[in-house]
Amino acid sequence: MVQPIIAITMGDPTGVGPEIIAKALAEPAVQTVCRPLVLGDRKAMERGIAIAGQYLRLENVTELPPETPKPGVVYLRELSNLTEADLAYGNPTAATGDAMYRYIVTAAKLCLSGTVAAMATAPISKEALNRGGHHYPGHTELLAELTGTAEFVMMLAGSRLRVALVTIHEALAEVPNLVTFEKVLATIKVTDRDMARYFKKRPRIAVTALNPHCGEAGLFGSEDEQIIRPAVAEACRQGVDAVGPLSADTLFYYAARGDYDAVVCMYHDQGLIPLKLLHFDDGVNVTLGLPIIRTSVDHGTAYDLAGTGLANAASMVAAISMAADMAKVRMRQEIGHE
Numbered sequence: 001m002v003q004p005i006i007a008i009t010m011g012d013p014t015g016v017g018p019e020i021i022a023k024a025l026a027e028p029a030v031q032t033v034c035r036p037l038v039l040g041d042r043k044a045m046e047r048g049i050a051i052a053g054q055y056l057r058l059e060n061v062t063e064l065p066p067e068t069p070k071p072g073v074v075y076l077r078e079l080s081n082l083t084e085a086d087l088a089y090g091n092p093t094a095a096t097g098d099a100m101y102r103y104i105v106t107a108a109k110l111c112l113s114g115t116v117a118a119m120a121t122a123p124i125s126k127e128a129l130n131r132g133g134h135h136y137p138g139h140t141e142l143l144a145e146l147t148g149t150a151e152f153v154m155m156l157a158g159s160r161l162r163v164a165l166v167t168i169h170e171a172l173a174e175v176p177n178l179v180t181f182e183k184v185l186a187t188i189k190v191t192d193r194d195m196a197r198y199f200k201k202r203p204r205i206a207v208t209a210l211n212p213h214c215g216e217a218g219l220f221g222s223e224d225e226q227i228i229r230p231a232v233a234e235a236c237r238q239g240v241d242a243v244g245p246l247s248a249d250t251l252f253y254y255a256a257r258g259d260y261d262a263v264v265c266m267y268h269d270q271g272l273i274p275l276k277l278l279h280f281d282d283g284v285n286v287t288l289g290l291p292i293i294r295t296s297v298d299h300g301t302a303y304d305l306a307g308t309g310l311a312n313a314a315s316m317v318a319a320i321s322m323a324a325d326m327a328k329v330r331m332r333q334e335i336g337h338e
């Protein structure tokens, strides 16, 4: 069977991206499930391979990797030719930020045209992306725009816990204003639909409260009763297996022991703190709701480790493997086998 092509964006070339990609591509568990195509910078990738201590050879391609990839070869579409100054570890320039943007846009276009089956992204610096002239808070929002998607969800997934976020990259002070009936309902529905499509037939979803003790009957805030509870009730009315709002301080304990398939959370750190406590090494960030498949590592550029060879590549391996699994589910659905 010809394996699906997964476009792997290099992320920030001054962070750990190139070295974790090199480590991941040296893993038989990755090479046997997909045909990887790296989108990035040759100098940065050569450096990443050397730092990772892998016996890999880079081969530039203008289109796609061959149907039968050669062992030990990393296929690269060279989309930037950054200078030494642009590649200084931990110091991305505007040119580096613009390069990260181009890797992502090219991968999205390849996915949209069906040329590749999915994309898996290495971490970017959002600050550098913006300095490069591209004003997005992260991949998720950029990909939503590139694919014309209004309702999208950031989910972080591990074997014990999966969290989906109602608000993503927002200042905490803005969160209460952004937790609306429509947004909570849409997050539950997108999570339900894509989890059913890619991971499980009918997920059981728990929804967190925003306030301590679900607002304690209005003493600590009204959002839980006035917004979240009606949104969960409406999701149930539409056929979703959802429960909530439930106090966030205890909910993750139950979710991690297997009572729920996913937890819909109101804001970034509410979901990502428990997720990273359990799955820092091997968690995957997957964007639900898009017409394309996109997974990512669960961590950032780790400038403190870049160039040391110490960065753990388990999340990159998991992200590429999940992208390949999702691509195969989709291929089976398209040919009517599911």
Ligand SMILES: NC(=O)C1=CN([C@@H]2O[C@H](COP(=O)(O)OP(=O)(O)OC[C@H]3O[C@@H](n4cnc5c(N)ncnc54)[C@H](O)[C@@H]3O)[C@@H](O)[C@H]2O)C=CC1
Binding pocket: 016, 020, 122, 123, 124, 125, 126, 127, 139, 285, 296, 297, 298, 299, 300, 301, 302, 303, 304, 305, 310, 311, 312, 313
């Ligand atoms: N998917 C993405 O593109 C993401 C990008 N970021 C970006 O990364 C930059 C740095 O963010 P931080 O909050 O410092 O988070 P970070 O994840 O880069 O680093 C936090 C801590 O985790 C460690 N760490 C991270 N990845 C590791 C790995 N693979 N192996 C071993 N240790 C690892 C780092 O050494 C550091 O001590 C920011 O610009 C942020 O926007 C952050 C999260 C996700």
Ligand SMILES: NCC(=O)COP(=O)(O)O
Binding pocket: 137, 138, 139, 140, 141, 272, 285, 296, 298
């Ligand atoms: N903390 C997760 C994160 O920042 C990932 O953002 P994105 O670049 O995947 O949108």
